[in-house]
Amino acid sequence: MSSKSIKRVQEALKAKGYDPGEADGIWGRQSIAALRKFQAATGLEVDGIFGPLSRAKLLGADAPEPAADDPEGLVWFEQALSLVGTKEKPGPGNSNPVILGFAKGLNIDYKDDDIPWCGLFVAHCIGATLPEEPLPRGPLWARGWLGFGKKTDPRLGAVLVFWRGSxxxxxxxxxxxxxxxxxxxxxxGGNQSNMVNKTRIAKNRLLEARWPTTAASLHSNTVQTATGDVGLSHNEQ
Incomplete structure (x- = not known):
């Protein structure tokens, strides 16, 4: 959701007696807790995710449906989008505190952004927005995400795990x-040219697509996108 949409949801929750804190357009733990209470009181699945059923109950049947490429409800993906442009700081011992903060928030021992952090980025986005979702053991290891959630087809917001080298x-x-x-x-993803950005990775490198178990009620679609003039990534760092 956009900040404006989140604020609308926060205001609607507050109007119905469920306190999300300040209606500031930021989807955090207090907003999730308020939504969970609303879901419990209205007979919805209590997952803290603002999906289509919660939207209809809270905002009414006339609430507009999101477009196919709109990540409404995919709070982990929205978190990832908000971090686009986050970069490493060059040089030993000179790490970006934002990246180190990803690890601190998850109690992961990580002290230098020279260490590959694509798995850390995914862990942060999911851990910060889906607090009850189990993370894989050793989330810094990219292939460890093959044990995350449940298998799915590639679609908007899905976690994609790729091989490198072999x-x-x-x-x-x-x-x-x-x-x-x-x-x-x-x-x-993170650690793509040392930053959070969007890149193209060949389809034949995909190992699996995974979906959060606590977001099982949410659905999304494939999104066809023009290639533009962006080449393929071969060795993400």
Whole structure:
């Protein structure tokens, strides 16, 4: 959701007696807690996710449906979008405190953004927005995300796990599905050219797509995207 949409939801929750805190357009833990109470009181699945059923109950049947490429309800993906442009700081011992903060918030021992952080980025986006979702053991290891959630088809917001080096090796990369063209998935991820951005990764490198178990009620679609003049990524760092 956009900040404006989140604020509308927060105001609607407050009007019905469920306190999300300040209606500031930021979807945080207090907003999630308020939504969960509303869901419990109205007979909805209590998952803290603002999906289509919650939208209809809270805002009414006339609430507009999101577009196919709108990440409404995919709060982990919205968190990822908000961090686009976050960069490493060059040089040993000179890490970006925002990236180190991803680890601190999850009690992960991580002290230098020279260490690959694509898995850390995905862990932060999910851990900050889906507090009851189990993270994989060793979330810094990209291929460890093959054990996350449940298997799904590639679609908006899904976690995509790719091989690097060799399909049978142990190196990998992990990020979020943003779209696709005929040859590649468009991946929103961290540690892509040392920053959070969107890049194209060949479809034949995909190992699996995974979906959060606590977001099982949410659905999304594939998104066809033009290639533009962006080349394929071959070794995400």
């Amino acid at each position: 399909p049978k090796g142990d190196q990998g990369h992990v990020g979020f599905y943003h779209g696709e063209d005929d040859d590649a998935y468009h991946v929103l």
